[in-house]
Amino acid sequence: MAWVWFHRFGSPPHFYRLATRLTPWFAWPAALLCVAGLVGGLVLAPPDYQQGDGFRIIYVHAPAAWLSLMVYVVMAASAAVGLIWRMTVAYAVSASCAIIGASFTALALATGMLWGRPMWGTYWEWDPRLTSELLLLFLYLGYLGLRNSIDDVGRADRASAVLAIVGVVNVPIIHYSVVWWNSLHQAPSVMKFGRPTMPAAMLVPLLLMLAGFTAYFVALLLIRSRGELLRRERNARWIGDALGATAPGKV
Amino acid sequence: MMKFFAMGGYARYLWPCYLLTALVVGLNIRWALRSLRSAQAEARRRIERVKAAS
Numbered sequence: 001m002a003w004v005w006f007h008r009f010g011s012p013p014h015f016y017r018l019a020t021r022l023t024p025w026f027a028w029p030a031a032l033l034c035v036a037g038l039v040g041g042l043v044l045a046p047p048d049y050q051q052g053d054g055f056r057i058i059y060v061h062a063p064a065a066w067l068s069l070m071v072y073v074v075m076a077a078s079a080a081v082g083l084i085w086r087m088t089v090a091y092a093v094s095a096s097c098a099i100i101g102a103s104f105t106a107l108a109l110a111t112g113m114l115w116g117r118p119m120w121g122t123y124w125e126w127d128p129r130l131t132s133e134l135l136l137l138f139l140y141l142g143y144l145g146l147r148n149s150i151d152d153v154g155r156a157d158r159a160s161a162v163l164a165i166v167g168v169v170n171v172p173i174i175h176y177s178v179v180w181w182n183s184l185h186q187a188p189s190v191m192k193f194g195r196p197t198m199p200a201a202m203l204v205p206l207l208l209m210l211a212g213f214t215a216y217f218v219a220l221l222l223i224r225s226r227g228e229l230l231r232r233e234r235n236a237r238w239i240g241d242a243l244g245a246t247a248p249g250k251v
Numbered sequence: 252m253m254k255f256f257a258m259g260g261y262a263r264y265l266w267p268c269y270l271l272t273a274l275v276v277g278l279n280i281r282w283a284l285r286s287l288r289s290a291q292a293e294a295r296r297r298i299e300r301v302k303a304a305s
Contacts, residue, residue: 053265054261056258056261057261060271064272099279107275111271114268115268216276220280223287224287227290228290230287230291231290240298
């Protein structure tokens with residue numbers, strides 16, 4: 001009985017309808033949270049005593065880096081659910097994560113390099129945090145490449161799921177790299193045990209941006225997963241009913 | 252206003268970060284909507300073909 005909700009969630013027509021309904025509930029709060037976070041971060045937060053206004057890069061760098069890790073965990077977890085329970089919805093969610101995660105990992109690296117130049121005097125250093133984040137980008141690209149190289153969707157799902165699950169070991173390495181090894185990168189100031197080491201005027205906009213980016217990712221994932229489901233379930237009867245609910249051109 | 256855009260001398264590093272972020276956020280929305288619309292159009296064409304054949 002306790003698993004009824006799980007199997008219901010794994011039903012493609014149910015997930016498609018739920019995703020259609022939930023998307024605006026994540027998209028609009030995402031926009032509002034990001035606008036509030038940007039005003040707080042760029043206008044209201046005081047300059048840092050060491051980095052001056054340069055620290056404001058954190059309001060886009062940290063959310064991008066957070067998404068790069070969180071999206072990978074979602075991708076690997078849904079791939080594992082797909083492998084274990086052979087759920088189409090789980091594979092569709094996993095496949096939908098890859099391009100989002102890859103783009104935000106590239107963004108985290110690019111914004112980190114632009115932040116590193118004035119603060120460390122270099123765009124790039126083979127530092128544990130930077131190197132493990134670069135490895136994460138290669139894992140995403142490997143996942144995408146593997147999927148594209150296999151024509152059969154079922155085989156592509158299973159092979160890419162194994163890669164995603166093996167690669168998840170890199171996520172704690174990235175997070176703790178600044179603790180375990182000497183690193184140019186600063187230690188965690190928000191995602192750590194104990195109190196954050198930032199004053200509230202700087203921290204609140206950052207939390208708003210992190211929440212906004214998370215909601216944005218969920219909205220994107222719901223949209224992408226619906227497209228993936230339509231392609232995978234192309235012969236299913238429920239598609240006619242699901243599409244009948246939306247006019248052509250509307251999503 | 253000029254002081255705001257100068258960002259204490261960090262403008263050449265800070266604003267490209269925000270521009271890149273806007274680009275990635277915008278492109279992801281565009282790609283996701285385009286992917287869903289093409290899947291919906293393909294599914295509609297398929298349904299029409301099946302209807303016409305039966």
